[in-house]
Amino acid sequence: MIRYKKLGYVELTVTDLDRSTDFYRNVVGLEPAGDGPDGERRFRCSEDPYAVALHKADQPGFKRGGWMVEDERQFETLHRRLKDAGVAFEQLGAAECKARGLGRATRTVELNTGATLEFYLPPDGAKPQPFEPTIAKIQRLGHVVWTTPHYDKAIAFFRDVLNFAASDSIGDGITFFRAFPNPYHHGIGVGRGQRNQFHHLNFMVTEIDDVGRGLARFKVRNVPIVFGPGRHPASTSVFLYFLDPDGLTLEYSYGMEEFPEVDARAPRRLEPVPLNIDSWGSSRDPRMTAVGEIVPYKIAGAA
Missing domain, CATH: 3.10.180.10 (2,3-Dihydroxybiphenyl 1,2-Dioxygenase, domain 1)
Incomplete structure (x- = not known):
């Protein structure tokens, strides 16, 4: 394990x-x-x-x-x-x-x-370096999500080979995994898509006000807001998705379900309906996740 x-x-x-x-x-x-x-x-x-x-x-x-x-x-x-x-x-x-x-x-x-x-x-003896938040009280790097047409095989690999623990799935379209025994609902997500693609990168913030301030800051800077604010029922997180200058999708989120290492609840399969994506009912902009290649890399000696 x-x-x-x-x-x-x-x-x-x-x-x-x-x-x-x-x-x-x-x-x-x-x-x-x-x-x-x-x-x-x-x-x-x-x-x-x-x-x-x-x-x-x-x-x-x-x-x-x-x-x-x-x-x-x-x-x-x-x-x-x-x-x-x-x-x-x-x-x-x-x-x-x-x-x-x-x-x-x-x-x-x-x-x-x-x-x-x-x-x-990290290197032996490495010491934490103090971090002082500035315009956003970012708590941590949250999660990364990809999509693939080989969804079922990818799910099996992360679960059965790498020992990532499934927390929830939404229909047969996306599965959320935590890096066991890290307690947070998900550190990766794997979605079903027409091609292999980077979906989004998440930053967890420490206050719900950071989501609101981000919304205001993005509007001032003409940053495209492509989904939210809303709440994901699976993780309970309040979210806000936006685009970087190249069109890559980023996310701020606040709050997330935490799992105990022992006797954690079983993963759920939520029905693939809009309110199981966002219980507040916001709509996605079609520009969300439209950009994002996965850079190829070949392991030396691999077939």
Whole structure:
């Protein structure tokens, strides 16, 4: 059984680094954390060294995400499960780990969504770095969601190989997973779609007022608001979806159901009706999730 602590970072591709740096700092409320080894711009929203990295590319989308595991023992279980499933993986070298602020990491590609996934530990002796919120009281990086036409196979992989725990699904269209034993309702979501695509990235805020202030700030800055404000019945979160300058979908949310490690309730299957997406009844803008490639990556030696 693989045990996780949290979703630690998500790395995106954008077409204009300067424009996106201004947006993620002055509109979203992230704190710049310097450049990475490949020139990517890094940002913080917690005590971690970085939570979001932006890479320059021709197409905006999802490059990779990293989940912090509980301890060194988890790598043995992770590697065994991936081998048993016939899924290639690689362990990051010491130089890359050092350059990116990681202690140890393994990388694989989820073959159904095409998403590059990393599992890591911070360096030995790493200390939390104080984070002071600015225009938004962001609590943490919340979750990332992808869509794929290989929905059932992707669900099985995250559940049966990676030991993500299903919390709920809405019809046969999307399933929400938590990174067990992390208590929050979901750290990833996998949706059914016509092609492999990045759906959205979420930031959890500490006050419902942050959702309201964000709504006002986005209107002043002419940021497209594409869904909400509303409330997701599955997680109980109050949400607000908006677009970054490239059209990638981002989300602020406040509040979320938390699960105990032992004797957690069984996952539910909610009917795929509009009020099970938003109990407040708001409507989605068609621009929501219209943009978002998944950057391909090939593991060395993979077939």
